[in-house]
Amino acid sequence: MFCFQCEQTSRVDGVAGCASAKGVCGKDETTADLQDVLIHLLKGIGQYSTRLHQLGQPDNAADSFIMYGLFTTLTNVNFNRAVFMELIPEAARIRDRLRAAYEAAAAKAGQTAAQLSGPAQFQPADNLAGLLAQAQIASVRHGVEIVGEDVIGLRALILYGLKGVAAYAHHAEVLGQANEEIYAGIAHALDFLAGEPVDVAAMLDEAMALGRLNYTVMQTLDAANTGNFGAPAPTEVLTTPVAGKAILVSGHDLRDLHNILEATKDKGINVYTHGEMLPAHGYPKLHAYPHLAGNYGGAWQNQQSEFAAFPGPIVMTSNCLIEPQPSYRNRIFTAGPVGWPGIRHIKNDDYSQVVQAAQAMPGFTEAAPEKKVLVGFGHETLMGAAGAVVDAVKSGAIKHFFVIGGCDGAAPGRNYYTDFADHAPKDAMVLTLGCGKYRFNTHDFGTIGGLPRLLDVGQCNDTYSALQIALALAKTFECGVNDLPLSLIVSWFEQKAAAVLLTLLALGVRNVRLGPSLPAFLTPALLGVLVEKFGVQPITTADADISAALNRQAA
Amino acid sequence: MVVTLVTRDAARLEFPCASGQDVLGAAEAAGLYPPAMCHEGSCGMCQARVVEGAYEMGPHTESAMPAGPGGVLLCRCLPQGDVTIELPCTDAQVGRHKIPVREAEIEAMAQAGAGAVALTLRLRPDAELGLAVDFIPGQYMELTILGTETRRAYSLANLPNWEGRLDFIIRLQPGGAFSSWLGERAAVGDVLNVRGPLGHFVLDESSPRPRCLVGGGCGMAPLLSMLRHMADFQDSQPVHLIYGANREDELLPAEELDALRAALPQLGVTLSVWRPGPGWTGFSGTSADALDAYLATAAETPDIYVCGPPRMMEAVMSTAQRRGVPEAQIFAERVQS
Incomplete structure (x- = not known):
């Protein structure tokens, strides 16, 4: 096993990467190795899919499988070895189907089919021991002694960014939104990686192309979410329980939440959101369900004590899942790409067992004194308020915008983001997204120019909304995004944040503050490129970075 | 040595800690589960502060350590004497094995x-x-x-x-x-x-090895639960059941096993009867004999889960050891005879 895809990867004695029997996240060596083999096969599918797209004969079912397969390998998504023992042969079957389709399509077009090598020809063993013996060839560090650390790091940046793209694309697809550009783009990136690239400039170009693709994907996901559930509107969300039976829904998948709301309709069960599901309350068609009662708990890393104390079943619709404690093992369910051995998985949107568990459990016996947070500042709402914002900027009421967004995590260094939000000057507006917001979203930020000073833009993928706002402001003030009094403070943890970072870089957004620690797969030389070419900066202290951001703008 | 954890709401949780044992391991052994994730000194979840007493820190990721004097990760903190440690969480956030x-x-x-x-x-x-x-x-x-x-x-x-x-x-x-x-x-x-x-007689679901379940007498009950769990979760792990009885009529009704076979296509079953009547076509002998025969031809050394009366257990354990099954791969539960 070797894995360094997330922010919390082991750095014992200065050596980066999880390489023992179990990663920091709890993923065991067997599962990690099987995920490497699956990705290797997905590259093989990507090789043929790319050529089928070029021939105008795409196989979108295969492309969907790629997205789902990549999603299962994200941090804190699927830890269930058995799932990969099924996905690997399925991937090989799909790859072989595409090979035959490609050869037929090429012949029909009067072309000679290319003889593809590498993952296109890889034959996975039909048993666990054989697969584990093959895993070395599929490792992210395969070939490092020949190509060197910089090449391995850049390939990893592309692969991890691609995983994030695939996760967003999957969320959009299950809501009925997908398109050729996305399918072909994801296949292309896998095809690129299958070729074991070594040219640094070409890889940087590919990373930027992936960043642009992710912009399209986030836009598509935004269209899927708003198309199905309406444009988010400012909404107060109860963060305290009400009396009654209860179900907790975590993760990012709004479709799953919607299905759970339907399955619990008129059953006397209240549904609570958790973690990244909080922004769901802002969507009018979800908010309309009277039993969508509120939000419970904070960011993902607190789930063990929060889930243990929740008096009902819990559904994980995507990351982040961590090892379920014995006290709630039997009442936590996984859905979609998520999995853990011995934890019940929901298939075909059948939530009957979750409903049964909620009815059998006591729920909250009494309501707690009410507390609320405000969500729902998507691009539509903010565009509606654009006039007021522009006036506030012109009058000097708003002097700066900070976007403090991204993931939360357990590392002590993440207090930086709390300090940053709390210490930002009162004439600065703070926009937030992702689960990092739980560090400060209950604090009182007051108002500015008649608007709340803290605006919750949504989930991590709603970076799209934040970018729309930035672009609109830049247009109004007839300048570039980098000329705006705007700073992006990005906290990363898993691979969707890597995709978002690539998008920001591809769009030419400079001076992004990245933390709490830098990705372990970025070598000093690669970091040098990011700093020099894109102005990416590691975080220092909150106060120093606030002052640097304000001074940059003054300068 | 005694460890005292002090929660944010001033609850004091005391438990013993052996020399060379980390605080988190000692707490969990005492039935207390402070928030923790990786147990390897890297995630930063179990951060705490030693306010009194000497300790050493085992290998860990520096960025996971809380800043300031006494900052430790419980999973890597090795007390060198009695210690008092402040937790950043409340008493309610410390998990406990409550036995209702x-x-x-x-x-x-x-x-x-x-x-x-x-x-x-x-x-x-x-x-x-x-x-x-x-x-x-x-x-x-x-x-x-x-x-x-x-x-x-x-x-x-x-x-x-x-x-x-x-x-x-x-x-x-x-x-x-x-x-x-x-x-x-x-x-x-x-x-x-x-x-x-x-009880701790449960499947090691993180193990990649095949499973061999050996039951005798009423030792079938927990094994049935495990097999039903595997069936319910469509667990594809290879699994073999050895079910022993003194006489055929002590075996469970056949339909129980038929249902499991239908739900778990990979399930192999050996029914062994020690003193069979005429006409018995299954394995004749004890469950230990049946295990011996199974291990003799097994391609991979399985994890063994055994439950039954004491004499049956002893025979099964010694057979497993003789066949070279490592002790860590033998899970046992004694039933009252």
Whole structure:
């Protein structure tokens, strides 16, 4: 096993990467190795899919499988070895189907089919021991002694960014939104990686192309979410329980939440959101369900004590899942790409067992004194308020915008983001997204120019909304995004944040503050490129970075 | 050495810690579960502050360490004497293995092979737990006859559920206090006290190895629960069941196994009868003999889960050891004989 895809990867004695029997996240060596083999096969599918797209004969079912397969390998998504023992042969079957389709399509077009090598020809063993013996060839560090650390790091940046793209694309697809550009783009990136690239400039170009693709994907996901559930509107969300039976829904998948709301309709069960599901309350068609009662708990890393104390079943619709404690093992369910051995998985949107568990459990016996947070500042709402914002900027009421967004995590260094939000000057507006917001979203930020000073833009993928706002402001003030009094403070943890970072870089957004620690797969030389070419900066202290951001703008 | 954890709301949790043991391991051994994730000094979840006493830190990721004096990760903190440690969480956030005691009514009793009773209990709703039957397949419950001191531990044969249902298979011991009550006086509607779940005899679901389940007498109950769990979760791990009895009529009804075979296509079964009657076509011998025959041809050394009366257990364990199965791959639960 070797894995360094997330922010919390082991750095014992200065050596980066999880390489023992179990990663920091709890993923065991067997599962990690099987995920490497699956990705290797997905590259093989990507090789043929790319050529089928070029021939105008795409196989979108295969492309969907790629997205789902990549999603299962994200941090804190699927830890269930058995799932990969099924996905690997399925991937090989799909790859072989595409090979035959490609050869037929090429012949029909009067072309000679290319003889593809590498993952296109890889034959996975039909048993666990054989697969584990093959895993070395599929490792992210395969070939490092020949190509060197910089090449391995850049390939990893592309692969991890691609995983994030695939996760967003999957969320959009299950809501009925997908398109050729996305399918072909994801296949292309896998095809690129299958070729074991070594040219640094070409890889940087590919990373930027992936960043642009992710912009399209986030836009598509935004269209899927708003198309199905309406444009988010400012909404107060109860963060305290009400009396009654209860179900907790975590993760990012709004479709799953919607299905759970339907399955619990008129059953006397209240549904609570958790973690990244909080922004769901802002969507009018979800908010309309009277039993969508509120939000419970904070960011993902607190789930063990929060889930243990929740008096009902819990559904994980995507990351982040961590090892379920014995006290709630039997009442936590996984859905979609998520999995853990011995934890019940929901298939075909059948939530009957979750409903049964909620009815059998006591729920909250009494309501707690009410507390609320405000969500729902998507691009539509903010565009509606654009006039007021522009006036506030012109009058000097708003002097700066900070976007403090991204993931939360357990590392002590993440207090930086709390300090940053709390210490930002009162004439600065703070926009937030992702689960990092739980560090400060209950604090009182007051108002500015008649608007709340803290605006919750949504989930991590709603970076799209934040970018729309930035672009609109830049247009109004007839300048570039980098000329705006705007700073992006990005906290990363898993691979969707890597995709978002690539998008920001591809769009030419400079001076992004990245933390709490830098990705372990970025070598000093690669970091040098990011700093020099894109102005990416590691975080220092909150106060120093606030002052640097304000001074940059003054300068 | 004694470790004292002080929570943010000033609860003091004391437990012993052995030399060379880390604080988190000692806390968990004492049934206390402070928030923690990787147990490897890297995630930063179990950060805390030593305010008194000497300690050393094992290998860890520097960025996971809390800043300031006394900052430690519980999973890597090795006390060198008594220590007092401040936790950044409240007492309620420290997990505990609570062992609930509840009341249950007898819902059904039926014969389960010669000399054994299949007992079904229904829990009465509980304010905190509702009707949830929460356990890990392989665990057991302590049953107490109301108004008496008669208490026995029996493994659950069914699956965790939300209907309050508890299934047991109980071998009647001639002259035994619980057996006499169950065999002669117990009636549907009678109430028992139920304490549990208890026990650590559970599947190691992170192990990549095939599983071999060996049961004798009433040792089938926890193994049935494990197999039903595997079936319910469509667990594709290779699994073989060796089920031993003295006589054919002590075996469970065949339909139980047929249902499992249908749900678990990879399930292999050896029925072994020690003293079979004429016409028995299955394996003749003890379950240890059957295990010996199975291991002789097994392609990969399996994890062995064994449950049964003491003499059967000893024979099975010595067979496994003789066949070179590492001790860490043998999971055992003794049943009352």
